[in-house]
Amino acid sequence: MNAITKDRSDTLAPFGTRLDGVTDPVRKAAIGALHRSGLPDRRVEEWRYTSLRFLTETPLAAPAEVYDAGQVQAQLENLGLSTGPLAELPRLVFVNGRYAEPFSVLPAEVDVSFFAKTQTFGALSAPDRDPLTALNAALASDGAQLHVPAGKNGGDVLLVSLGQTDTPVSFHPRHSVTLDEGAQLTLISIQAGQGRYLHNPVLEISVAAEANLKHVTLQTEGQDAACLATTYAQVAERGTYDSFVLGLGAALSRQEIHARLAAPFATVHVNGAQMLGGKQIGDVTSVITHAAPDCISRQTVRNVLDGHARGVFQGKVFVDRVAQKTDGYQMNQALLLSENAEIDAKPELEIYADDVKCSHGATVGALDDDQLFYLRSRGVPDAEARQILIHAFMDEALGLIEDETARTLCTQMLARSFPVAGESA
Template structure:
C-alpha cells in the first residue's frame, strides 16, 4: 500500500478538529510507514509489519474481560465505555484542544492526531493525591482489514500532586493500537505509570509517551511487553526543572516471531536531574528484542546523573537482541 492511500478508509471530515487532522493525515500519507532506513526505526520495520493490511475505522464491538476493582476508565476499540468505567470526578474525556500540534512527533504520532476519537483527560490540582487509577484498553479486530485504534490521553498533575496509573491493553484478532500520552508534571509532582502490554498475538502495538517534568517532580514508568506480534513503546521525557527525575524501565517476555522495541529519548534541560533506564528481556523461539536509548544534556544541565542498562536472556539460537 502506497503512502498516499494509507488513510483512504477514514472520513476525517466527520471528526472534530478537521483542519488539524487533515494536516496530520497529509504527513502520514506523504511519509508512509517507517522502515529500517529511518534512523529512529533502524531495528523495527513498521512498514513490513503492516504490509498487506488495509487500515480502517475500528468497529463498535463487545469485548468480554475481567476488570480491576477500584477507580477505572475503560476504552473499547478506542471509545470510552461508560457502563464499565468507574471514574473519579477529576477524570475527563478528550477535547478538540487535546489534538495539539499536527507537526509534533513522527508518523505514528501524526496517525494518532489524525484518527483519535477519544481518550482520557486527567487533571489533578496542586497537592491533590489521586491514589490509584486503572486505565483499561480492550480491542477487537473483526472481518477484513485492520482496525486502527488511536486514543489520545492527557495527564496533568499540579505542583505536589501524586498519582499511580496502572494501564493494561488486551485484545482479540488483528488490529493496530497506536495510543499517545501527553504528560505534564508540575513542581514536586509524582506520577507512577505501570503498563501491561498484553495485546492479541495478531496485533500491532505502537505507543508514544511525551513527558514534561518540572523541578523536583518525578515520572516513574514500568512497561511489561508480552503481547502483540510487533510492539514499540517510545518515550520522550524532558527534565525541565532543577532536581527532576525520570525512571523508564521495561521487561519483555517474547516468544515465537514476536518483535518488541523499547525506545527512549531523555532530555536533561536543568541542573541536578537524574534519569534511570533499565530494560530486561527474555526471548525464546525466533523472538527479537530492541532497546535504543538516547540521553541529551543541555549545557546548563550541570551535575546530570544518567544511567542506562540493557540485559537479555536468549533461550534459543534464533532469538536476537539489538541495542
C-alpha cells in the first residue's frame, strides 16, 4: 500500500504511550514505519473509500488481561458453539486478543504454539507498506500459530476471537497457519464481541505443494466495534487456498487479503459476502498476485446493503510476465435495498503476460420487480417476498463455501441476524 511521505504520527494519538519504549527490532521498525506514514486516510488510493475516523475519535487503551468467564460462555452460546456439532470441534478461543485456555480444545493433528511465547513474526507481511499491519506488529501480544505436518489432515478447527470491554480498547492478534506438503486443514475463523473496540488481526498463511487450506471467516463483531483484518497467503505448486468471508457485524470492517500464487498450478479462491444495514461500512479488498504460470484465481463477492450502509470492493489481479496461461476471474455484485445505500466497486486487472484468460466485472441493482410480483401474486406478503429474494441472493454466495460445517454455521448466523419475515430468529 502507498504511504504518505510526511510525518503523520499525530494520527497515532488514540494509542497514547503504547508505542513508546519498544526495544524489539521488528517492533521498532514497524513503529518507525507508522510514524512516517501514520494511519491511512482517504488520500491514500487503497483507502479512498474507507475512512478510519472511527479510530481517531476515542483513545484506545490496552485491554485488561483478565476477562469475565461468564460473559465468554454466554458469547459462545450465542454463537451456537456450546451445543451441537460445533461444540465437538477443536477450538482456540481468544478474548481481547489473548488466549483463553479454559474455553479452548487443542486439535489432535495440528501442532499449536502461541505468539505470546514465541514472539515469532512471519516473513509474508509488509509492515513497511501496510500501516495496519505495522500497528499490529507494534502492539501484538498473542495469537495462534498452527502447523499441519506433511500428509496430515487437520480436520476442522475453530479460531474464535471475542471482544469484551466496557471501555474503548484495541487488540492486535498475530496468527499464522503453515501447511506442509500434502497437508489439509479447514480453518473457521469467528470474529465477534461486545463494546467499543478495534480488532486488528494479522494472519500469515503458507500452503506448501499439493496442500489444501479451506478458510472461512464469519465476521459478526459488535455494532460499536471496528474490525480491520489483514491476511497474507502464499501458495506453492498445486496447492490450494480457498477463502470465504461473511461480513455481518461491526460499525466499520475491512477484510484485506494478499494472496500470492508462487508456483505453477496453484489455486486461490477469495470469495465473500456482506449483509449490512444502518450506517455500517464494510470493505473487502484483495490483491491476488500470479507469480507463476498455469495458476487459477477466482473471486466472487456479493453485497446486500440497506439503510445508509456502504460497501466497498477493491479487487486487483496482478499477472507477472512469467505467469503465462493464467486463468483469473473476478466479480462483484451488489443489491441495494435503500436509496441511501452505496457500493464503491473497483475491480482491477494488471497484466504483463500475453497468454492469459482474465476477466472482471461488477453489477449493481435493486430487487427484481417481476420476481416480487410473482411471489406476491401467489399470496406471499410483500415483506416476506423481499426477504426470500434477499436470502436467495446470499445463498448463492454461501454455496461457494465447500466445507459443510462452515457453510451451515454461516447460513444459520445469517438467518439469525436477518430472519425472513414470518419466521423466528
